Amino acid sequence: MNDGGQRAGSSAGSRRKDARRNQQTLLEAAATVFVRSGVEAPVRDIAAEAGVGMGTIYRHFPTRADLIVAVYRHQVDACAEAGPALLAAGATPHAALGRWIDLFVDFLVTKHGLAAVLQSDNAGFETLHSYFLDRLVPVCGELLDAAAASGEIRSDVEPYELMRGVGNLCIGSGSDARYDARRLVGLLIAGLRQPR
Amino acid sequence: MNDGGQRAGSSAGSRRKDARRNQQTLLEAAATVFVRSGVEAPVRDIAAEAGVGMGTIYRHFPTRADLIVAVYRHQVDACAEAGPALLAAGATPHAALGRWIDLFVDFLVTKHGLAAVLQSDNAGFETLHSYFLDRLVPVCGELLDAAAASGEIRSDVEPYELMRGVGNLCIGSGSDARYDARRLVGLLIAGLRQPR
Amino acid sequence: MNDGGQRAGSSAGSRRKDARRNQQTLLEAAATVFVRSGVEAPVRDIAAEAGVGMGTIYRHFPTRADLIVAVYRHQVDACAEAGPALLAAGATPHAALGRWIDLFVDFLVTKHGLAAVLQSDNAGFETLHSYFLDRLVPVCGELLDAAAASGEIRSDVEPYELMRGVGNLCIGSGSDARYDARRLVGLLIAGLRQPR
Amino acid sequence: MNDGGQRAGSSAGSRRKDARRNQQTLLEAAATVFVRSGVEAPVRDIAAEAGVGMGTIYRHFPTRADLIVAVYRHQVDACAEAGPALLAAGATPHAALGRWIDLFVDFLVTKHGLAAVLQSDNAGFETLHSYFLDRLVPVCGELLDAAAASGEIRSDVEPYELMRGVGNLCIGSGSDARYDARRLVGLLIAGLRQPR
DNA sequence: TATGAATGAGACTTCATTCAT
DNA sequence: TATGAATGAAGTCTCATTCAT
Numbered sequence: 001m002n003d004g005g006q007r008a009g010s011s012a013g014s015r016r017k018d019a020r021r022n023q024q025t026l027l028e029a030a031a032t033v034f035v036r037s038g039v040e041a042p043v044r045d046i047a048a049e050a051g052v053g054m055g056t057i058y059r060h061f062p063t064r065a066d067l068i069v070a071v072y073r074h075q076v077d078a079c080a081e082a083g084p085a086l087l088a089a090g091a092t093p094h095a096a097l098g099r100w101i102d103l104f105v106d107f108l109v110t111k112h113g114l115a116a117v118l119q120s121d122n123a124g125f126e127t128l129h130s131y132f133l134d135r136l137v138p139v140c141g142e143l144l145d146a147a148a149a150s151g152e153i154r155s156d157v158e159p160y161e162l163m164r165g166v167g168n169l170c171i172g173s174g175s176d177a178r179y180d181a182r183r184l185v186g187l188l189i190a191g192l193r194q195p196r
Numbered sequence: 197m198n199d200g201g202q203r204a205g206s207s208a209g210s211r212r213k214d215a216r217r218n219q220q221t222l223l224e225a226a227a228t229v230f231v232r233s234g235v236e237a238p239v240r241d242i243a244a245e246a247g248v249g250m251g252t253i254y255r256h257f258p259t260r261a262d263l264i265v266a267v268y269r270h271q272v273d274a275c276a277e278a279g280p281a282l283l284a285a286g287a288t289p290h291a292a293l294g295r296w297i298d299l300f301v302d303f304l305v306t307k308h309g310l311a312a313v314l315q316s317d318n319a320g321f322e323t324l325h326s327y328f329l330d331r332l333v334p335v336c337g338e339l340l341d342a343a344a345a346s347g348e349i350r351s352d353v354e355p356y357e358l359m360r361g362v363g364n365l366c367i368g369s370g371s372d373a374r375y376d377a378r379r380l381v382g383l384l385i386a387g388l389r390q391p392r
Numbered sequence: 393m394n395d396g397g398q399r400a401g402s403s404a405g406s407r408r409k410d411a412r413r414n415q416q417t418l419l420e421a422a423a424t425v426f427v428r429s430g431v432e433a434p435v436r437d438i439a440a441e442a443g444v445g446m447g448t449i450y451r452h453f454p455t456r457a458d459l460i461v462a463v464y465r466h467q468v469d470a471c472a473e474a475g476p477a478l479l480a481a482g483a484t485p486h487a488a489l490g491r492w493i494d495l496f497v498d499f500l501v502t503k504h505g506l507a508a509v510l511q512s513d514n515a516g517f518e519t520l521h522s523y524f525l526d527r528l529v530p531v532c533g534e535l536l537d538a539a540a541a542s543g544e545i546r547s548d549v550e551p552y553e554l555m556r557g558v559g560n561l562c563i564g565s566g567s568d569a570r571y572d573a574r575r576l577v578g579l580l581i582a583g584l585r586q587p588r
Numbered sequence: 589m590n591d592g593g594q595r596a597g598s599s600a601g602s603r604r605k606d607a608r609r610n611q612q613t614l615l616e617a618a619a620t621v622f623v624r625s626g627v628e629a630p631v632r633d634i635a636a637e638a639g640v641g642m643g644t645i646y647r648h649f650p651t652r653a654d655l656i657v658a659v660y661r662h663q664v665d666a667c668a669e670a671g672p673a674l675l676a677a678g679a680t681p682h683a684a685l686g687r688w689i690d691l692f693v694d695f696l697v698t699k700h701g702l703a704a705v706l707q708s709d710n711a712g713f714e715t716l717h718s719y720f721l722d723r724l725v726p727v728c729g730e731l732l733d734a735a736a737a738s739g740e741i742r743s744d745v746e747p748y749e750l751m752r753g754v755g756n757l758c759i760g761s762g763s764d765a766r767y768d769a770r771r772l773v774g775l776l777i778a779g780l781r782q783p784r
Numbered sequence: 785t786a787t788g789a790a791t792g793a794g795a796c797t798t799c800a801t802t803c804a805t
Numbered sequence: 806t807a808t809g810a811a812t813g814a815a816g817t818c819t820c821a822t823t824c825a826t
Binding site: 508561562 | 704707708745746748752758760763764768771772775777779780781783
Binding site for chain 6: 411414444445446447448451452
């Protein structure tokens with residue numbers, strides 16, 4: 001193998017690789033701090049956890065919303081992608097909806113403070129809201145439509161509203177042993193059934 | 197009432213009356229500011245609204261939780277007292293529960309930021325949590341028990357959990373036209389029904 | 393003498409007196425720091441010089457422009473008031489103008505950085521600009537008009553422009569022994585004479 | 589000079605040519621950014637405009653003053669060289685001085701922020717001051733001397749002081765339609781005339 | 785030599801809470 | 806008892822400058 005022509009390439013690549021590794025470090029640090037202190041933790045704390053200067057955080061993630069989105073992007077994506085799969089998996093649409101919502105809840109309840117920030121009307125979290133909603137509302141809509149079409153559930157519930165409701169129910173879970181968001185969300189989903 | 201003969205007494209009495217009037221002023225001011233800026237509004241704003249110094253607020257209400265509790269005590273009490281009345285009113289227990297929860301939701305959705313603070317795990321809101329829970333959980337428990345006893349709903353839901361869930365669903369309502377806490381709470385309550 | 397009714401009064405008075413003394417302390421500290429480090433010195437430095445917390449500066453002077461105006465108000469006022477007096481004093485209008493401008497220069501050259509900030513187009517110094525211009529431009533205008541009416545000077549120079557020019561000439565004087573703003577301003581005023 | 593036979597030389601020569609081209613790119617980029625954002629624009633912006641890294645700027649121009657000097661060297665030189673020519677051109681020395689000063693003003697008023705930085709007593713602008721003064725003060729001195737010798741103007745004005753004054757009058761021009769540096773400088777130069 | 789990621793000092797501003805008057 | 810001035814910790818964000826690659 002001839003590495004002559006690769007030197008420049010490897011040099012450029014290594015910078016990029018370093019930067020990428022660093023991003024990864026940042027994301028892990030942020031995730032750690034988010035768990036410990038919530039997603040509104042001081043930038044300085046996140047920088048300290050990552051062992052970098054604060055400027056590095058700002059370079060990679062100009063706003064806090066950018067950082068939060070980056071930290072959770074993979075999980076949100078995975079959740080979004082699970083929707084169609086569940087729908088195709090053979091259970092009833094309502095059951096698929098329930099399982100999909102469970103995935104979302106599983107995600108949220110382990111993210112200290114995320115659910116709270118998701119409903120913040122604070123400008124500057126616009127990006128964050130958008131990402132979650134753009135990604136998840138359509139999936140929720142599909143599941144809802146399918147369940148409504150099958151006659152299992154009422155047809156007057158909007159996916160946006162349902163997602164918000166589920167998100168809200170997840171707020172504060174984890175810090176309170178007497179409160180189980182999963183159970184309540186289960187009730188909410190059960191409440192969607194065609195009244196009769 | 198004749199306070200003529202009581203030197204110290206009359207002085208103390210009138211002072212007490214003043215103090216009470218003052219408290220009332222404070223509570224009204226706080227309520228006004230809470231509506232305008234949420235229950236986490238700066239102390240200074242509340243003092244300004246009341247036309248008193250900040251020290252006066254602190255004298256009467258050492259912690260913010262004390263102030264919030266005082267502001268909403270009457271409404272919480274009224275809500276608590278409505279429970280037995282609804283139960284006795286002739287509808288099914290589940291319907292009574294639904295109506296009672298509606299009262300609670302009506303209360304919460306008009307109190308900007310209260311629902312959010314109710315779930316805050318921030319130490320210092322201990323008093324606040326306690327008051328709400330001490331007052332409302334037993335009532336909720338009665339209604340829940342009655343509905344469970346009548347076989348209308350499942351019997352494995354704790355009143356504490358339900359109250360927390362309802363409170364959570366109320367977070368952020370009012371600031372978002374696409375989100376109607378009442379409707380979601382309705383679904384949650386519907387979900388309590390004995391499955392099938 | 394009955395001091396019963398004065399207690400509250402004297403108490404209120406003393407608070408006001410304290411606050412006023414404090415303001416005075418602040419203004420003196422600011423003046424000192426302005427001389428040492430210019431009018432853009434960090435708020436923290438001014439607070440330290442005054443021996444107060446930073447918040448105290450902000451309480452009294454919400455913006456830097458407010459502080460600067462307050463520091464120099466008396467001197468600007470005195471300068472403004474000197475204009476009509478000089479005009480009435482018997483010398484020719486052009487001589488009066490020259491003397492008045494000298495007063496302004498005497499003021500500016502002892503205020504490290506003030507002249508520089510006076511020409512800053514930085515929004516936020518709006519208040520500062522306004523104060524100086526509102527106060528001084530009309531006076532300058534009177535003197536200019538009188539001198540023009542007497543035929544001593546050309547009549548095509550606007551007071552605003554002249555004040556700005558004089559202000560600019562004062563920039564940096566004091567820090568440079570080879571530069572004497574007074575002399576240059578003298579040339580500028582001389583240059584106003586009717587050509588020929 | 590013949591550098592043909594020098595092996596290293598030719599390599600060095602081409603490298604030198606590259607470096608020179610690079611320098612040129614840098615200077616043009618800096619000039620562009622200086623016009624857009626003033627001579628105190630962030631180094632990062634200049635690097636971005638040039639399409640190079642910030643380190644490259646620092647390599648070529650260790651201090652900002654070096655960069656500013658390099659950017660304006662040609663124009664300053666041209667201005668300096670115009671002095672003797674104007675003096676020889678036949679007009680009176682005072683008229684030549686006026687025209688030369690106009691050239692300097694034309695240069696300054698089109699350089700956003702340069703006049704301001706020229707009077708900054710900030711150490712680190714030493715180089716900048718020196719260059720301008722070394723280059724222009726002697727020329728100004730010649731013109732001044734000639735005009736003084738001809739009896740047109742007073743003989744007690746130092747060229748250093750005059751240059752500084754003219755520079756100061758140029759501060760902030762361009763950002764204020766009511767302020768015309770050229771007019772004020774005209775008055776200043778007029779003021780040099782032999783009083784009579 | 786060039787790059788640009790990283791650093792971190794430095795400035796601003798807000799507000800809960802204390803305490804002298 | 807009431808007042809509100811004072812405090813200062815906390816958090817944000819920006820850029821000049823350095824240095825590993």
